[in-house]
Amino acid sequence: DQQVKQNSPSLSVQEGRISILNCDYTNSMFDYFLWYKKYPAEGPTFLISISSIKDKNEDGRFTVFLNKSAKHLSLHIVPSQPGDSAVYFCAARRNTDKLIFGTGTRLQVFP
């Protein structure tokens, strides 16, 4: 039972353009959502988060949008840079419960 889904295993974007990574969830009780970035041979690094009481959170080049009615969130990276090339995981949790991760999307930013 995959409660958090990332249906695009990979995404390729040109440098300077916008990258949009998508994530869908099924559990309406989730109240906190996070995005992590993972480079090879490293653990996931926290990127940005959003509470279910908000529909947008912005941090520099990164913006997360939450659509509760559609049970969908997205991460926008603009402008995309080659250093952004990594695997991106979305995760969700209810209260202080465990994090539930999606399967990840590999982003490649090319010059």
Added chain:
Amino acid sequence: DAGVTQSPTHLIKTRGQHVTLRCSPISGHKSVSWYQQVLGQGPQFIFQYYEKEERGRGNFPDRFSARQFPNYSSELNVNALLLGDSALYLCASSFGPPDEQFFGPGTRLTVL
């Protein structure tokens, strides 16, 4: 400041053996969580410990166990290893359960 450290980095075991993985949290962090990441999948929650008490357990068999020590470091033990236990095992620490988790680099376990 040192981040979350895990040892060993890599490990090769054979089926039926036992393994112990170790994690040292960031200084000041009292919560440690363990995750298993199989190739092509996202991290899957195994355990969470806070103040040396188990706070949560994922859907893993009893062959998996863990503990947290007074200095807040933690061990993950897996008995009777199966081929399917081959994965990257990640440890994450935080001040407390609802706080942001910081991940270590992981231990790559290969079961032959």
